Amino acid sequence: MYSQYNAVCFYVVAQQDEWQLFMGLNVFNDIAQNNAKENKKVVIIYTTAGHENNNGQPMNAQYYTARQAGADHCVEFCADQQGSHGVWDSTVDTINGHALLRRQYKNVTSYCLRLPGAPDAAQECDIKHLHDGTVSGITDIERSTNYTSWKDLVNTLRSIINVEDSAIPQVILNTADTDVILNKNCRIDNVYTSRLALDAFAQTGHMELNLFREFCITGLPANLEDKDISTKAALLSLMDYGLTENGQASEWTADNINFLSRHYFRTVKK
């Protein structure tokens, strides 16, 4: 059903603002430059609800829906570069026995798994516990589905991949770098989301893999041209607008602004 595309670009991330801060240029180009030659489809899979940053308070539905609104603004911004504004199509699809929110905007499809995130960057998360087998299962924060094992979660992601990459010749996976030396100080959520993605794509044949460094890039030299800083800044501002218009605090912070002039990733082909 998606055979009109020449390539499908998967972005598998833990947080709603992760691709904007660390993978923003690739996403913008993959979505916005969807011209006849490239003709790409983009699939963004958000594993956690991103509700961790709630000042130690219990899970805050308004916070994660605000973050999702911000991420959606960013998708629209990229996708509307080549045409007029469109309409989102939202469905709850059953995939590998799990009810998942699937949202589509033009050539972009988003899946929101809404798993619990870690309370803060350094703490372990439920995804890691599931990977390590130290918990018997994890439930999404809306309590709509339960994953009984790491294998169950991997198979769910693999099922999404099978749905979305059907008959598309080129497959590209973008996710956080799992090398903790290259990508030191990364959130545990993000690293284990990347491991999940790599396990899910293990059976995919020819593909390209882009592994992004994340929080550690502030210790690396600035490497972006002005126009690329502009693009990342645009994405952060629209993410931020989603937060503030929904009553949440701004994330236009010095830490996040530091990420805007840097972009580091390595490419692996298999």
Place this chain on the structure above:
Amino acid sequence: MRLPGKLLLSILISVLSVPVSFAQYTSVAYYMVAHPDDWQLFMGVNAFNDIANGANSNNSKVVLIYTTAGEANCNGGPVNEQYYLARQTGANRSVQFCADINGKNEPWSPSVVTIKGLSYHNILRYKYKNTVSYFLRLPDGCLEATHTTLTKFAHGKMPTLYAVDSSTAYFGYEDLVKTVEKIIQEEGKGADDITINCPEWDWTLNPSDHPDHIQTGLLATRIASKMPCVNLNLFEGYYSSNNPPNLAPEDIAKESALLAQVSYGCTHYGYSPEWDPTHSGGSHINWTNRNYFRTIITCDSNVLQNDPGPVAFQDSTTTLNKYTVNVFPNPAHDIINITYEIEDSGMVTMAVNDYYGRSYGLLLNETKEKGKHTFSYNAAQLRPGNYSLYVKMPQNIQLVKFVKE
């Protein structure tokens, strides 16, 4: 945030037309611009800092005055209300983005206030935190200025200027000057630190800019010159993209964030984004790494001593004098020959703009002797389309359209 045009406007006038009341601030920064995206593109860093920092204090506010609706109705015909509402939405989003950096979202307060210039005017006013925005919605003159324009009005060529939404009419240019002056006075009551930011009106410093920008800069400067000790920041417009980039990454980020909000406002109404480098209208991100302005402190100088006087802006409805600029061939493939005659020796400046006002640089900026001259320009690098040649001579300024095939 969206105001659905004339209908709601008329309702608000009857319901909310109240005397303007203003809180006390010790510091007020005014941004007086022609179009809803001007301050973001050319004054973005200053505006971002003023709004964001002011929102965090109780004594500093920002007043934005948009002179035209920015409807870009360049070919005449019915005004596209949706388009100027889209741009207005983008402008308000930019304001909200800055104001919310240091705090939580709050409701907007839209109203229509009645301001007395030489006559009474109903003007759309939005308040958000420490910001106030006035949308005068005068006609957008476009680069060719073939229809009603602020410039013509300023030069007495039109007795009356109507807001595009028919909310008010200005009977003579002084009526407009007094009205804006009244807004500035009322919003600045109690403040001892006043800054006015506006477009640079000196053509030699800001060549080939949009006539509405220039006229808005002149209007702001005229008002500032009557006020005691105002910091007047005069910003280059379109031409600044020819200057070297001069912004640090964090400031590029601020301007880009503002442009993104403008662009998002436009696309949500179904209009083209102002962002994409491949966009047919040209990308506005060419301006996001540059801010150029000069500052005049009005109590130290006579700011209008170098006022060029009435800008002899020529258009198709004006009879050109004998010192006409000719361009041939037109349409042209590559070499364009430009002939002109000047009545006195002096500086001659030439620049090329595309339809959207994007400057393609200075072709000429030299002192020339009195008499006839010819200049050849290689237009091979221009994409096919319509362009304007801007020629500033000692005796006048002319814009000549040409077509690149």
